[in-house]
Amino acid sequence: MRDTIIIGATLIDPEDGARSGHLIIRDGHIYDIVTDPVPDPEARFRALEQVDGRGLCLAPGIVDWGVQVGEPGARHKESLRSAGQAAAAGGVTTIVTRPDTDPVIDTPEILEFHARRAQADCVVRVHPMAALTKGRAGREMTEIAFLRDAGAVAFSDGLRVVENTRVYARALTYARSMGALVVAHVQEPSLSSGAVATHGAFATLRGLPSVHPLAERIGLDRDLALAEMTGVRLHIDQITTARALPRLERARAAGLDVTAGVSVHHLTLNEFDVGDWRTFFKLTPPLRSEDDRMAMVQAVADGTIDVICSMHTPQDEESKRLPFEQAASGAVGLETLLPAALRLVHGGHLTLSQLFRALSLNPARRLGLEGGRLQAGAPADLVLFDPDAPFVLDRETLRSKSRNTPFDGARMEGRVRGTWVAGRRVFGGADA
Amino acid sequence: MSFGAAHLLGIETLSPEDIVTLLDLADTHAESNRAGHPPRDVLAGLTQINMFFENSTRTQASFELAGKRLGADVMNMAMARSSVAKGETLIDTALTLNAMRPDLLVVRHHASGAVDLLAQKVQDCAVLNAGDGRHEHPTQALLDALTIRRARGRLHRLSIAICGDIAHSRVARSNLLLLGKMGNRLRLIGPPTLLPPGIADMGCEVFHDMNEGLAGVDVVMMLRLQKERMDGGFIPSEREYFHLYGLDAAKLAHAKPDAIVMHPGPMNRGVEIDGTIADDINRSVIQTQVEMGVAVRMAAMELLAANLRARRVEGDSRVGRAATEVRDA
Numbered sequence A: 001m002r003d004t005i006i007i008g009a010t011l012i013d014p015e016d017g018a019r020s021g022h023l024i025i026r027d028g029h030i031y032d033i034v035t036d037p038v039p040d041p042e043a044r045f046r047a048l049e050q051v052d053g054r055g056l057c058l059a060p061g062i063v064d065w066g067v068q069v070g071e072p073g074a075r076h077k078e079s080l081r082s083a084g085q086a087a088a089a090g091g092v093t094t095i096v097t098r099p100d101t102d103p104v105i106d107t108p109e110i111l112e113f114h115a116r117r118a119q120a121d122c123v124v125r126v127h128p129m130a131a132l133t134k135g136r137a138g139r140e141m142t143e144i145a146f147l148r149d150a151g152a153v154a155f156s157d158g159l160r161v162v163e164n165t166r167v168y169a170r171a172l173t174y175a176r177s178m179g180a181l182v183v184a185h186v187q188e189p190s191l192s193s194g195a196v197a198t199h200g201a202f203a204t205l206r207g208l209p210s211v212h213p214l215a216e217r218i219g220l221d222r223d224l225a226l227a228e229m230t231g232v233r234l235h236i237d238q239i240t241t242a243r244a245l246p247r248l249e250r251a252r253a254a255g256l257d258v259t260a261g262v263s264v265h266h267l268t269l270n271e272f273d274v275g276d277w278r279t280f281f282k283l284t285p286p287l288r289s290e291d292d293r294m295a296m297v298q299a300v301a302d303g304t305i306d307v308i309c310s311m312h313t314p315q316d317e318e319s320k321r322l323p324f325e326q327a328a329s330g331a332v333g334l335e336t337l338l339p340a341a342l343r344l345v346h347g348g349h350l351t352l353s354q355l356f357r358a359l360s361l362n363p364a365r366r367l368g369l370e371g372g373r374l375q376a377g378a379p380a381d382l383v384l385f386d387p388d389a390p391f392v393l394d395r396e397t398l399r400s401k402s403r404n405t406p407f408d409g410a411r412m413e414g415r416v417r418g419t420w421v422a423g424r425r426v427f428g429g430a431d432a
Numbered sequence B: 001m002s003f004g005a006a007h008l009l010g011i012e013t014l015s016p017e018d019i020v021t022l023l024d025l026a027d028t029h030a031e032s033n034r035a036g037h038p039p040r041d042v043l044a045g046l047t048q049i050n051m052f053f054e055n056s057t058r059t060q061a062s063f064e065l066a067g068k069r070l071g072a073d074v075m076n077m078a079m080a081r082s083s084v085a086k087g088e089t090l091i092d093t094a095l096t097l098n099a100m101r102p103d104l105l106v107v108r109h110h111a112s113g114a115v116d117l118l119a120q121k122v123q124d125c126a127v128l129n130a131g132d133g134r135h136e137h138p139t140q141a142l143l144d145a146l147t148i149r150r151a152r153g154r155l156h157r158l159s160i161a162i163c164g165d166i167a168h169s170r171v172a173r174s175n176l177l178l179l180g181k182m183g184n185r186l187r188l189i190g191p192p193t194l195l196p197p198g199i200a201d202m203g204c205e206v207f208h209d210m211n212e213g214l215a216g217v218d219v220v221m222m223l224r225l226q227k228e229r230m231d232g233g234f235i236p237s238e239r240e241y242f243h244l245y246g247l248d249a250a251k252l253a254h255a256k257p258d259a260i261v262m263h264p265g266p267m268n269r270g271v272e273i274d275g276t277i278a279d280d281i282n283r284s285v286i287q288t289q290v291e292m293g294v295a296v297r298m299a300a301m302e303l304l305a306a307n308l309r310a311r312r313v314e315g316d317s318r319v320g321r322a323a324t325e326v327r328d329a
Helices: A080-089 A108-121 A144-149 A165-177 A201-206 A214-230 A242-253 A264-268 A290-301 A337-346 A352-367 B016-035 B057-069 B090-100 B114-121 B138-152 B170-181 B210-214 B238-245 B286-328
Strands: A004-013 A017-026 A029-034 A049-052 A057-060 A062-067 A092-097 A125-130 A154-156 A181-184 A233-236 A258-263 A307-309 A382-392 A411-421 A424-428 B047-052 B073-077 B104-109 B126-132 B159-163 B185-189 B205-207 B219-222 B260-262
Touching: A004 A352, A004 A382, A017 A352, A057 A352, A062 A080, A062 A258, A062 A307, A062 A337, A062 A352, A080 A092, A080 A108, A080 A411, A080 A424, A092 A352, A092 A382, A092 A411, A108 A125, A108 A144, A144 A165, A165 A181, A165 A214, A214 A233, A214 A242, A242 A258, A242 A290, A258 A264, A258 A290, A258 A352, A264 A290, A264 A307, A264 A337, A290 A352, A307 A337, A307 A352, A337 A352, A337 A382, A337 A411, B016 B138, B016 B170, B016 B286, B047 B057, B047 B090, B057 B073, B057 B104, B057 B126, B057 B138, B057 B286, B090 B114, B104 B114, B104 B286, B114 B126, B126 B138, B126 B286, B138 B170, B138 B219, B138 B260, B138 B286, B159 B170, B159 B210, B170 B185, B185 B210, B205 B210, B260 B286
Parallel strands: A004 A049, A004 A057, A062 A092, A092 A125, A125 A154, A154 A181, A181 A233, A233 A258, A258 A307, B047 B073, B047 B104, B104 B126, B159 B185, B159 B219, B185 B205, B219 B260
Antiparallel strands: A004 A017, A017 A029, A057 A382, A382 A411, A411 A424
16 A cells, blocks of 8 residues: 655644644554645655645544444444444544443453454444443443453443442452453432433423432442442543532542543533424433533543543434433434534634544543554544534434434534545545 | 414413413303303314323313314324324324324323424324423413403412422423413422422522411412322322421411412312312312313314414415416416
């Protein structure tokens, strides 16, 4: 394969900031970055395959942590092929898949099936998470060592809380001894059971069962205490309420190995977006107040929250075309993660470097993956995008098999022009 | 006449003028009902289907009676034990209904927003919300308003207390919206476990002490306490609830001497209301509420049917114009 050079893009590195330059790809890796002015780069680099990046931004590919794919069990909602195409179109070069499949990814055999299917069909990198407890039932721990050896990068029961604290504490203690990373969903389960909205006047007016935002902090408090007790490496999948943040800061100050994420939906939408029971806005946890949303944006900016993810949750039309309480929860997000997150840049809350720290570098580091940087020697997982290109999202154009996006009809800015995984172009090119 | 809506889904979207229009017409129906000669031709030739996904004998009977008094062909579908139990979705139910071509559709459903969803999917048909989840029950609020207006002579600048299980009550929500729009002072009384979140932001005063809450009010609206809430989850026991929040003569003495007592029914005597208060013809307007229920539903269906017919005429003339244009082209 010929070496490729991306000419004249603004290079966004999460650590080094933004600068203009040329990036050379060789053998699946970033070979060199030329930032010194080069007069007439086309002539100088004529031996290389050239991509014109002028006026565009080039950043390390997004690592989307917590993607649900229906393999095994729900390929009609999302296959590894369709998820890969959606990811590539969204500038996502690594998807970290959730174990909440059917059957649950809780044995090395099912994990291997998933990994094999990913290898065969998916154009982006796939790193699966495995369940922490068998069947995600919260009773017995999974074979953490076998699963880790089979490629599980983290252990999680998805959006389910292990309610039995004794079972949970033992699983965490065991995971700690394996050095495994555990991903927790923090909600006090009996408070949040049946709730589809956040406590407040809006939920009351719409007549929806709601949960107090402090249910998140109660769940977080328990998990942080268990992290202290067991010493486990813990990642909280989503923090969505302001009142949980001081606990997270305190735990870090006390030296606990804890990180946290937030979905892009909780950064860009609030409870009022549900409007007249629009089920595409039904998420887990439910959308929060505007004050909470702004607190989450601030927490990403100041580093309290490490990771922005899409919590990509494909649901077919039938499961969403129901009364709000009965409709399935979750939204797709692989293709809208970047343009939605760019709202925070356009709004002046984050720089592009800060954004890609949360989208790429932090998740890669926490999961022990290469990538997340634009520097010589790093894997050539790259996204080339125009941060200002405006468009109106039409959900029918999404590549996901499920099109349950809350951004249908939304005005967005930021289009991906090219995506490379290990130096291979998987999106853009002649057609872009 | 200002009422131009296609459906009656909730009080939230009604203007004070809409409400007055509905109540004025309902007043005339109340009189004609009493005189025994309701206008039987108003809905003649129209089909009304009552779809109750949740059982309710009283509300369904009231809608049925209202339709029949105005000459509609009324049909009841007991959805609670029909195709829905076989797994049919609400959308499919709507498609089935479209094929049956009803004119008026009265719907009660256990999920908030479900009637709204159905209204989006049915064609050429007026939908009336007979209660959806904890969201709204607009005809109940309208009949309460009519009852108050007839008893107190006005529907503004009154001090009105709503007492009991407000958290789970669509009646309370619709009443809050309606009485608030008409410019009344609202007080909510109940144990904090039965008050919905964010209610203090809606411009009402909240009381946990019933005597304080009832002080000087013109209207006392009691709500039904569902049996399943009495098991210790929301309140410790029936007797403690009655002691604190049951309406009896001693508590009612804090209200204005001529304050009226209301209840949407069915009542739990000895739980939320003392039997002697409920039966006191000088204070209780509970029977009037039932009577006004029929009148209000007649008015709502008459106005919606008029709008439906107007839309159909417009549709016909549009079709006619299009045909003319095609012919002339």
